[in-house]
Amino acid sequence: MKHMKFVAVLLIATFVLAACGPAAPATIKIGINAPITGDIPKVGEGTKFAAELWLEEIGGTINVGGKDYKVELVIEDNESKGESAAAVNTKLITQDEVLVIVGPQASKQAVPAGAVANDLETPMISPWSTNPATTKDRPWVFRTPFLDPFQGPVIANFVTDEFGFTKAGVLYDIASDYPKGLAEYFKQAWEELHGEGSVVAFESFTTGDTDFSAQLTKIMDAGAEFIFAPQYYNEVALIVKQAHELGFTGPIVGSDSWGSAETVNLCGEDCYGLFFSTHYAAEGATGATKEFIDKYNAKYGYVPDDVAALTWDSLNIVKTAIENCGKLTGDIKADRKCVRDAMANIKEFHGITGDMTFTEEGDPIKCAVIVRISEEGKFTFYKQVCP
Amino acid sequence: MTTETVSPPSTRQRFRAALLKAWEPYRSVPLLGWLVAILVAVGLERLVGLPLAYLLGMSKVPALLGVVVVLSDPIRIPSVLIYILLIYVVPIGLVARFTAPLFNRIAAYLMRYPLLVTALVHLLLLYADLHLWASISDYRILVARLTMIAIIVTLSLNLVNGYMGEFSCSHPGFMALGAYTASVFTLVLFVNDNRFGEAIFPPSWGPYFFPVGLVLGGVVSAIGALLVAIPSFRTRGDYLAIISLAFMFVVKSLFENMEVVGGARGVANQPDYATLPIVFVWTVLSVWIMNNFVRSTMGKALNAVRDDELAATAMTVDTRKTKMVAFLFAAFWAGVAGGLFAHVLHYINPDTFGIRKLAEVLAMVYFGGLNSVTGSIVGAVSLNLISEALRPLEIYKWIIIPIMLILIMIYRPTGLVAFTEFEIEKLFLPKGETSKGAGHGTA
Known part of the structure; x- marks a missing residue:
């Protein structure tokens, strides 16, 4: 029975002591919800690297209202799954008590995660998601990239001005959210410019297909002057090579999903001279953009793609919003509200992917960049298209 | 150590x-x-x-x-x-x-009271435990809800893969059918949505009709299962696995190409009907009913079909009907689980119900144990919690979990708790010396 008494005393002592715990220290926690494992680990890696570089860049502190706050990044893996992204967001918000969340990147994670952030009233900014549902009717959710309804017309206008073509062929993945959406917006924009039926071929395939010769032949037979292929890097290489093998000589135009270093690695000379629209151009960049690229390249050994650049911008938007907040009360609910309001009111934010201002929906108004793949296989700036 | x-x-x-x-x-x-x-x-x-x-x-x-x-x-x-x-x-x-x-x-x-009363007392206590534990943070609530849904899916797949002894791969497809049906049901009837327009009934009715949506989802899944069952039950073993796998891809492509439900972009904005108590009630219901099913004559016939179909036929078991009923029954519960899943996440897209979901559910079934209700619960809960808890390890998590599975397969090839009966009545019995005096009612 001696033991029992001892245990009881210890228990009571601990609980009494526990009642007067110390207060939380002055830190700002920023949650990063990234796909570090799963389908798109390269995207997760870019996110993580950009975030770590950013933390170094700001010296680990943010100054709010004359007081330095230590910044802590809480990086969590969402396995590139929707339910995991929601779980990660819930954990970041309720367990880690982060002030604001950056991520998730892909829409299939960002839509459910956005629902969680909105319900739990925590500001979230997705650097890469283009699905309208991510921010729709969600005052607490923002995004950094431009939306597909904007990118579609940008490409249609560019091709019309640059080449003077009137007949378009489109090849896209019907099973993937992003290419499908963009292909449809492009078709709409093109037909507005050149009339009904000017998209002479609108061909689709399914994720994982590697032989596109049937679709490409159809497109060529329909008399398309160019092909629009809003695909990811691995498919881009196959599509371009197969089109050239079949004797297609017109240009193949792409979208921001081409903006990975892998595109040129896989595609090689076949891709030289082609154009795509994107968020920023690494080659020939100047100012802050160049600074970011050089630092990233020096630290991790490769030129950052658009995910890294957009994550960097998202983090700086977060920083600006926190600074604009003026004062942190320590009451996490009030602070989150303050940061959300500050973020919604950001005007003319100068990011490395362009200047942006948020709309009511939390989507940015910003310019797109047309990039040309040079004869050295570099992504060179060609022109800027603004809304 | x-x-x-x-x-x-x-x-x-x-x-x-x-x-x-x-x-x-x-x-x-x-x-x-x-x-x-x-x-x-x-x-x-x-x-x-x-x-x-x-x-x-x-x-x-x-x-x-x-x-x-x-x-x-x-x-x-x-x-x-x-x-x-x-x-x-x-x-x-x-x-x-x-x-x-x-x-x-x-x-x-x-x-001394009927089993139902005893069970209700225990269930109320169990729910009180869960509620008090989970309500400390929203994170626990979400993990608890997803885990309970995993229990339903795992158990329903165990009916086919464990009790019936076939290898079915179409469960994500059944979940998708249930999830989409239930989502469309609630979105059309009770939600002002820009895809499906104004709500037909007042939104406040939604939670009361949610069970109808779930059951409807289950029924649609069962109809889907009938489509797989008719051609594939003429074959056994590997063929069913291949046909059911094909069915899963068919369902995925179907929703990817259905513009009405958003295609690859998916359906969002499901209201928050699948709260902790609702998911708990459905989980208990599913475990109870599925447990009764496997312990019924039908369940025993199912085991007989698995062990030797010819012998079972000789013993007057209608093998075709038995297999059909079990398969449809399993699909029904997978559909219900899908409906709950959609309303927990507030978003579904076809990609969610792909090969990765299949791998997850199969892992839970084989980890927990074939032919066992307890095993399914153990498998679903442990793999879900382990996977959630090991998240900070990032890529190493995907080394640890497969190694665990390999070890289980080597040392317990049928899973942790396989081939056991889950006897609800025995669970509630008093234990130790006092149980001898149980009949006297000394309270």
């Missing part, structure tokens, strides 16, 4: 003996006693968990027994251990031990 041991076997034996001796008094603790003890522990956590966590240098109550905290910050191991000891181990141990006689008497008393 042990370092300075002269003769390891004897130490181990002594350790084992000590462990058994320490466990001895707990043998007589009835389920009721455990549930109340857990209730005390989670109640305690609610009252003093947060201050204690602060005192031990943690900013929050450790959500999943502190594994997450430990993995991201190993220095915290002692404080997490102290926390678990003080909040869970010691209170549960003390309460369970010293109230055992009392709860044995109460359990004996309860035995």
Whole structure:
């Protein structure tokens, strides 16, 4: 029975002591919800690297209202799954008590995660998601990239001005959210410019297909002057090579999903001279953009793609919003509200992917960049298209 | 573990003996006693968990027994251990031990009432435990809901892969059918949505009709299952696996090409109908019904078909009907689980119900144990919690979990708790000496 008494005393002592715990220290926690494992680990890696570089860049502190706050990044893996992204967001918000969340990147994670952030009233900014549902009717959710309804017309206008073509062929993945959406917006924009039926071929395939010769032949037979292929890097290489093998000589135009270093690695000379629209151009960049690229390249050994650049911008938007907040009360609910309001009111934010201002929906108004793949296989700036 | 041991076997034996001796008094603790003890522990956590966590240098109550905290910050191991000891181990141990006689008497008393009453008392206590534990943070609530949905899916797949002995791969497809049906049902009828337009009925009716949506989802899944079953039950073994796998891809492509439900972009904005109590009720219901099913004549016939179809036919079992019913029944529950899943996440897209979901569910079935209701629960809960807790390890998580599966397959090829019967009545019995006097009703 001696033991029992001892245990009881210890228990009571601990609980009494526990009642007067110390207060939380002055830190700002920023949650990063990234796909570090799963389908798109390269995207997760870019996110993580950009975030770590950013933390170094700001010296680990943010100054709010004359007081330095230590910044802590809480990086969590969402396995590139929707339910995991929601779980990660819930954990970041309720367990880690982060002030604001950056991520998730892909829409299939960002839509459910956005629902969680909105319900739990925590500001979230997705650097890469283009699905309208991510921010729709969600005052607490923002995004950094431009939306597909904007990118579609940008490409249609560019091709019309640059080449003077009137007949378009489109090849896209019907099973993937992003290419499908963009292909449809492009078709709409093109037909507005050149009339009904000017998209002479609108061909689709399914994720994982590697032989596109049937679709490409159809497109060529329909008399398309160019092909629009809003695909990811691995498919881009196959599509371009197969089109050239079949004797297609017109240009193949792409979208921001081409903006990975892998595109040129896989595609090689076949891709030289082609154009795509994107968020920023690494080659020939100047100012802050160049600074970011050089630092990233020096630290991790490769030129950052658009995910890294957009994550960097998202983090700086977060920083600006926190600074604009003026004062942190320590009451996490009030602070989150303050940061959300500050973020919604950001005007003319100068990011490395362009200047942006948020709309009511939390989507940015910003310019797109047309990039040309040079004869050295570099992504060179060609022109800027603004809304 | 042990370092300075002269003769390891004897130490181990002594350790084992000590462990058994320490466990001895707990043998007589009835389920009721455990549930109340857990209730005390989670109640305690609610009252003093947060201050204690602060005192031990943690900013929050450790959500999943502190594994997450430990993995991201190993220095915290002692404080997490102290926390678990003080909040869970010691209170549960003390309460369970010293109230055992009392709860044995109460359990004996309860035995005089119909099984339903006893079961309800236990379930209420179980829910109280879960509610108190989970409501400390939204994270726990979400993990608990997803885990319970995983239990339904795992158990329903176990009906086919374990009890019926076939290898079916179409469960994500059934889930998708249920999820889309239930989502469309609630979105069309009760939600002002820009895809499906104005709500037909007042949105406040939604939660009451949610069960209808779920059942409808289940029925649509069962119809889908009929489509697989008709051609594929003419074959056995590998062929069913291939046909069912094909069915899963068919369903995925179907939704990818259906513009009405958003195509690859998916359906969002499902209202929050699948709350913790609702998911709990459905999980209990599914476990109860599926358990009754496998213990019924039909369930025994199913086992007979698995072990030897010819012999079963000779013993007048209608093998075709038996297999059909079991397969449709399993699909029904997968559909219900899909509907719940959609309303927990508020978003579904075809990609969610792909090969990765299949791998997950199969892993839970084979990890937990074939032909066993307990096994399915163990598999779903442990794999879900492990996967959630190991998240900070990032890529290493995908080395640890597969290694675990491989080890299980080597040492227990049929899973952790395979080929057992889940006898609900026995669970509630009082234990130890007092159980002998159960009939007298000494309360």
